[in-house]
Amino acid sequence: MRRLVLVRHGESVWNAEGRVQGQACNGLSAIGIEQAEYTAQALALAYPTATLVSSDIYRTQQTVAPLSAKLNAIPVFDPRLRERHFGAWETQLRSEIEATDAPRWQRHVAGEDVINEVGGETSEELVSRVLGAFIELFAAMGDNQVVIAVTHGGPVYYGVHRALGLEPGVLGTVANTSITELALFDGAKKPQRMLPVVLERYNEIAHLPVELRTLWRPARPTPAAKPD
Numbered sequence: 001m002r003r004l005v006l007v008r009h010g011e012s013v014w015n016a017e018g019r020v021q022g023q024a025c026n027g028l029s030a031i032g033i034e035q036a037e038y039t040a041q042a043l044a045l046a047y048p049t050a051t052l053v054s055s056d057i058y059r060t061q062q063t064v065a066p067l068s069a070k071l072n073a074i075p076v077f078d079p080r081l082r083e084r085h086f087g088a089w090e091t092q093l094r095s096e097i098e099a100t101d102a103p104r105w106q107r108h109v110a111g112e113d114v115i116n117e118v119g120g121e122t123s124e125e126l127v128s129r130v131l132g133a134f135i136e137l138f139a140a141m142g143d144n145q146v147v148i149a150v151t152h153g154g155p156v157y158y159g160v161h162r163a164l165g166l167e168p169g170v171l172g173t174v175a176n177t178s179i180t181e182l183a184l185f186d187g188a189k190k191p192q193r194m195l196p197v198v199l200e201r202y203n204e205i206a207h208l209p210v211e212l213r214t215l216w217r218p219a220r221p222t223p224a225a226k227p228d
Helices: 013-017 030-046 058-071 094-100 102-109 123-140 153-164
Strands: 002-008 051-054 146-151 179-184 198-204
Touching: 002 030, 002 123, 002 153, 030 058, 030 179, 051 058, 058 146, 094 102, 123 146, 123 153, 153 179, 153 198
Parallel strands: 002 146, 051 146
Antiparallel strands: 002 179, 179 198
16 A cells, blocks of 8 residues: 655644735744644654655745654655645735735635636646646555655645545645545556545544644634635
């Protein structure tokens, strides 16, 4: 069995402020740093021989660092695992966008793909690069190999939906340092354009103490709004 373990980064300073990050970054919050430590402990115990890949954005670099130390493994940084680019909305508070760009924000919240209108990526552009990374990672694995990929909420959410052939919204929001696993069983054809994978767990946060379990703040998630 080949296994791809997807981990969202720890809570960031801008998550806690309710700010749209996309590919901008101000690092992890104190909670996020703790989350990363707990997650590293759990994953190092479960997968001591795993190899590591990560988004190259600072908050994911901070999240993968304690796991890298525990596994004595150097991560490969892949920009395809970055969060969606949110254009002019990046670095703004969601409350500010709701006040200054209300009609478009409401269309976004309702599920319309409007991010390209503010200079960002469409959902399809995000899916295309993320799924390409997933396919390459699986194709390069040997049987019984585990790769842990530290990434963002958008790539996990949209990438897993597409990999499983699901419409966005079937699965829920992705929590900070949650663990999601895709498995490709031995003997299955290695992926070319599609991913014949099994979802073994999604958005699991049982490794975190209750007080460290976060989504993104303010805590008013919507089906369409997954800024990370």
